[in-house]
Amino acid sequence: MWYSNLEYELAGGEPWFPAVPVGLPRSLPVSGWKEHQRYPQGRSLPPLDAAPVEPVVCQVVIPPTYQRLPILSRLTSRFGVTVNILGAALSARRRRGGEFVLALEGGPQQQASSLAYLKDLQVQFVPKRDIKATPRLLNEGESLAQKPVVLPRGCDRVRLQIHIPAHCHPQPVISNLVKDHDVAVTILSASLPSQGDRDGWFELELWGLPSRLEAAVAALNQSDCALWLAK
Structure with missing residues (x-):
């Protein structure tokens, strides 16, 4: 897939879309997965674009104060864009901002609203x-074929460590969890070099209705990703 090259325009503050009205969302809640559900009651659906356009690629640094919030997950649940992570560096110690290379796929209004939100x-x-x-x-006893993860009955929150192999990069694995299963996902740590196709390592926190969380973890178990329950 070909990606547009807009990083310098974004960093320089230049407009990357024609001037159109963009409604900014209310502040991101600190807790409560229900606030993360797609198109909450009382909010209208985002406008449908005639057709998706080429993905917008941007490189961002997320401040440490936001690193426990599902910011990237919210782009999918609220604005309907698919977020493909092309590179990531986020320490679990949260002393520095997390840096991500993102490809935002969707219609022009969805992309513009997502960028305005950020x-x-x-x-x-x-x-x-x-x-x-x-x-x-890898720790002793761990394997890249490690799975499945089995959740306790009624579990509505889980922390996972996940290995995403290089051949899965065209698939927006994390964004699909939000889009397909309506769960919230916070990235707690991440390691994905942006120099070509490399394996990615992420520690994620997922939460939502138990049935939806079970479906999301089942999808990961059936994928080519290796996963562990985080300690």
Whole structure:
């Protein structure tokens, strides 16, 4: 898939879409997965574009104060864009901002609303630069074929460590969890070099209705990703 190259325009503050009215969402809630549900009651559906356009690629730094919030997950649940993570570096210690290369797929209004939302949260857009993330090392007894994860009955929140192999990069694995299963996903740590196709390592927190959470974890179990319950 071909991606547009708009990183420098975004970082320089230049307009990347024609001027159109964009409604900014209310502040992102600190807790409560119901606030993360797609198109909550009382809000109208986002306008449907005639046809999707080429993905918008941007490189962002998310401040440490936002790293426990499902910001990237919210782009899918609220605005309907598909978010493909092309590079990521986020330490679990949260001393520095998390840096991500994102491809936002959807219609022009969906893309514009998503970018406006990030800017409203004061997420920093930066020029394109390589992310040289360090891959996670396997612990004794772990395997890249490790699965399945089985959730306790009635579980509505789970933390997972997940390995996403390079050949899965065209598939927006994390965004699909939100879109297909209506769960919220917070990225707690991430390591995905942006120099070509590399394996990705993520620690995620998923929450939602138990039935939806079970379906999301079942989809991961059936994928080519390896996953572990985070300790």
